[in-house]
Amino acid sequence: MQRLRYRHLTAALAATFLAASPASAETLYIEAGRLIDGVSNEVRTGQCITIKDERFAAVSACGATPAGASRVDWSAFTVLPGLIDLHTHLADLGQSADLAAPMKASPAETALVGARNARVTLDAGFTAVRDVGTYRGLTDVALRNAIERGDVPGPRMWVAGAYITIPKGGGELNGVVPNEQLPPDMRLGVAATPEEAAAKTTYLLDHGADFIKTIATGAVLAIGTEPGAPELTEEQLRAVVKVAHARGKKVTAHAHGAIGIQNAINAGVDSIEHASLADEATLQLAKKRGTWLVMDIYNGTYIDEEGTKEGWPEEYLRKNRETTDTQREAFRRAVELGINIGYGTDAGVYPHGLNGRQFRNMVKYGMTPMQAIQSATGRAAVEMGREDIGAIVPGRFADLIAVKADPLADIAALEKIDHVMKGGTLVR
Structure with missing residues (x-):
């Protein structure tokens, strides 16, 4: 019974890993509808996040997509740090x-x-x-x-x-x-x-x-x-x-x-x-x-x-x-x-x-x-004691989540995350 349990577990994990193969790293330009950066009390709109080499490179007012970057439209979402x-x-x-x-x-x-x-x-x-x-x-x-x-x-x-x-x-x-x-x-x-x-x-x-x-x-x-x-x-x-x-x-x-x-x-x-x-x-x-x-x-x-x-x-x-x-x-x-x-x-x-x-x-x-x-x-x-995670600021790892609802109006919105990104790679 233990051996059968182990085989089923291994097969399930293999399927999970194949389904979760990450996309190749690239420069991203993410348009956020509402931005909560994890360190300030401000909620900003009209902001775009540039991600390069797994980290945040810039956070600034949205404009034209930088040369060589792919634009990600999360304008309908509240975007927060992972x-x-x-x-x-x-x-x-x-x-x-x-x-x-x-x-x-x-x-x-x-x-x-x-x-x-x-x-x-x-x-x-x-x-x-x-x-x-x-x-x-x-x-x-x-x-x-x-x-x-x-x-x-x-x-x-x-x-x-x-x-x-x-x-x-x-x-x-x-x-x-x-x-x-x-x-x-x-x-x-x-x-x-x-x-x-x-x-x-x-x-x-x-x-x-x-x-x-x-x-x-x-x-x-x-x-x-x-x-x-x-x-x-x-x-x-x-x-x-x-x-x-x-x-x-x-x-x-x-x-x-x-x-x-x-x-x-x-x-x-x-x-x-x-x-x-x-x-x-x-x-x-x-x-x-x-x-x-x-x-x-x-x-x-x-x-x-x-x-x-x-x-x-x-x-x-x-x-x-x-x-x-x-x-x-x-x-x-x-x-x-x-x-x-x-x-x-x-x-x-x-x-x-x-x-x-x-x-x-x-x-x-x-x-x-x-x-x-x-x-x-x-x-x-x-x-x-980490200065490389936890906030949407340049230099930190590009870990992000996005939710359609406003978590400041209903904190339960964070119980179901719409999009997840780790190190600039979209998880879902």
């Missing part, structure tokens, strides 16, 4: 009621599933992602490399390689077999001491990780851990940060509970994932330190609705109920305080390609539509 999701899990099987699913799939099958996930994510208008960990260590590195070589279609990926987590913590596959019997590639980041945490950080960076993902508290979707309970200590987190920052790499922390969030911020991490139970003091600390928050405030709805239908473990559903509303109110307060907030969905818990569903919640819980857009474009690029 979207960025700061919290995805492309190189993984996705959440289900089967706790053992990640172990049943080989690294090769996991990578193939990741390729499918990458394609649908790109189709959804997300031209870049920060992929924040996989149970099968380093499959995300392999997927990123395959996309960069042009072997498979997908967004630009920045990957963590594996989770830095305590034994039996929120980054482990608990409840399947004794953790010591898990395959070695599923425990690449397990660390019990600051010294081990530093060594595992070095290992992941040496093997292709772009940044480091730490597990500072228990998790909603991990057996035997509680979201409010601290896991990695401040000393362990500090050891990770020291190694990563010395090599110019950022560190993010999965952290739901206030104490774990504070430990991570005090240790010097660059961003916090989830922040579900952040209290006022914790949010004030994040504001003071300039720490970014990436809060998946659509995710709880999907877990409650679909997880209940599919029979996910009751422990998961209970912890989700205990964190969803609290997280959304913490998000609202974070917006009021002006804390740095980036767009991150936890796609992989819910199906890839639905990444745009979170925009509506971000507006519902306090952001303006423009703030929500910038959290997934220019602001997300700042969080990642």
Whole structure:
């Protein structure tokens, strides 16, 4: 049965890749109906974008098509930078009621599933992602490399390689077999001491990780851990940060509970994932330190609705109920305080390609539509430390989306993208 599943998956992916062969690179002159550049609050009309050698060359008032360029008429569309999701899990099987699913799939099958996930994510208008960990260590590195070589279609990926987590913590596959019997590639980041945490950080960076993902508290979707309970200590987190920052790499922390969030911020991490139970003091600390928050405030709805239908473990559903509303109110307060907030969905818990569903919640819980857009474009690029994506300005990669509806009037327009371009190549 497993072999048949693998053959069907491989055939489906081959068909996808053949259908997605990119057009040859050329100079393009794109006429935008309305232009949102990802960094300013201005909406411009009558603008044309020149693209050359995969990057934006100019943005100016429309005129005659430059010699040698092809004109693209998007005058009926709102044109924006390609979207960025700061919290995805492309190189993984996705959440289900089967706790053992990640172990049943080989690294090769996991990578193939990741390729499918990458394609649908790109189709959804997300031209870049920060992929924040996989149970099968380093499959995300392999997927990123395959996309960069042009072997498979997908967004630009920045990957963590594996989770830095305590034994039996929120980054482990608990409840399947004794953790010591898990395959070695599923425990690449397990660390019990600051010294081990530093060594595992070095290992992941040496093997292709772009940044480091730490597990500072228990998790909603991990057996035997509680979201409010601290896991990695401040000393362990500090050891990770020291190694990563010395090599110019950022560190993010999965952290739901206030104490774990504070430990991570005090240790010097660059961003916090989830922040579900952040209290006022914790949010004030994040504001003071300039720490970014990436809060998946659509995710709880999907877990409650679909997880209940599919029979996910009751422990998961209970912890989700205990964190969803609290997280959304913490998000609202974070917006009021002006804390740095980036767009991150936890796609992989819910199906890839639905990444745009979170925009509506971000507006519902306090952001303006423009703030929500910038959290997934220019602001997300700042969080990642990238100056080559996230905005329609000369010199950056020519990643674009186009939608017929006006997302400033109805942010849900970003749930269905009409056109996608990555590096000047039309995806659809």
